Amino acid sequence: MAETRTEAIHQNAEGLDVQAPDTILSFLANAQIEAAKAVHGAIPAIAEAAELIATQLKSGGKLAYAAAGSSGLMAVADALELPGTFGIARDRIIILIAGGDEAFRTLAGGPEDDTEEAAAAVANADIGKGDCLIAVSASGSTPYAVQAIGDARRRGAATIAVANNKDAPLFGEADVAVLLETPPELIAGSTRMGAGTAQKIALNMLSTLAAIHLGHVHDGYMVNLAADNIKLRDRAVRMVAAITGRSRNEAARLLEESGGGVKTAILLAAGAANADAAEKILEGAGQKLRPALSAIEGSKRR
Known part of the structure; x- marks a missing residue:
């Protein structure tokens, strides 16, 4: 197997184990920063994918x-946040990780080679036309990820590949290829570090921009959040108060009237007749x- 960028030796690796702790940590921090910079080159592809x-x-x-x-952990971290942060229905977010639920306890290496498991996972999740699958692999050649994206594409799904090596096999199955050209890892091949950092940043950007396109963000507010705990219910009140200029008490009342929907509460404050009317206006506004x-403002002027 030819050496790839993710398996190459970092320029500061020689003698690393005999360096002073502060020096080692400085190298590690700088390597993460350099890896993060690689995301800038992928911005056009990330925009297309979003x-x-x-x-x-x-x-x-x-x-x-x-x-x-570790690429699976980055993917899981992004996927699990979407329902709470942006109100996307949980049953529309599918996580396919090599090894299944056991991966969250052991993260064994063997399952990443299991193409049969990948094929079964795609089929069982009924991924196909109208869906979108994001495959993430630092090397870009992980058999599980390559099989999953290939099967998803053959079943008619839109596909996005995120990898850290150019000419990655993963890209051959992608409608959109997101290349994160991170430097070699300070610990050769330990892609949980620099490559993983760049993947997490790219996935954050990807899902956030997609959510903005869907109307789940207004200014800097997550106006489609699922407020299912004390912290998030308080955040919802603060958002409604900030956007409408109403008091916190009034914002809380509007949220109660809206059934907890932040956007609906804001439209009620703006003059929507009731929650149903507000939701119809939202539907018409995408x-x-x-x-x-x-x-609403236009209707007032007529």
Whole structure:
């Protein structure tokens, strides 16, 4: 197997084990920073991928993540946040990780080579036309990820590949290829470090931009959040108060009237007759709060 960038030796690796602790930690920190910079070169691809995700979700499709090992953990971290942060239904976010649930306890290496498991996972999740699958692999050649994205594509799904080596086999199965050209790892091949950091940043960017396209963000507020604990319920009140200029007590009342929906509460404050009317306005505005508010203001002037 030819050496890839993710398996290459870092320029500061020689003698690393005999360096002073502060020096080692400085090398480690700098390596993470350099890896993070690699994301800038992928911005056009990330933008294209985010639009693809938003299109599929808006049409009622599912969003699946497929990965193994530390790349799988990065994918899982992104996927699990989407329902709470952006209110995307949990049954529309699919996680395919090599080794299944056991991976969260052991993260054994063997399952990443199991192409039969990957094929079964894609089939069992019924990934196909109208859906989108993101495959993540630092090497870009992990058999589980390559099989999953290939099967998803053959079944008609839109596909996105995120990898840290150019010419990765994963890219051959992708509608959108996101290349994160991170430097070699300070510990050769330990892609949980630099490559993983870049993957996490890229996935954050990807899912956040997709959520913006879907109308789940207004200014810097997550206006489609699922407020299911004390912290998030308080955040919802603060958002409604900040956007509408109403008091916290009034914001809480509006949220109660809206059934907890932040956007609906804001439209009630803006003049929507009731929650049902507010939701119809939102639907007409593509679930985007800004044009929905403009629609209410326009109706007042008529």
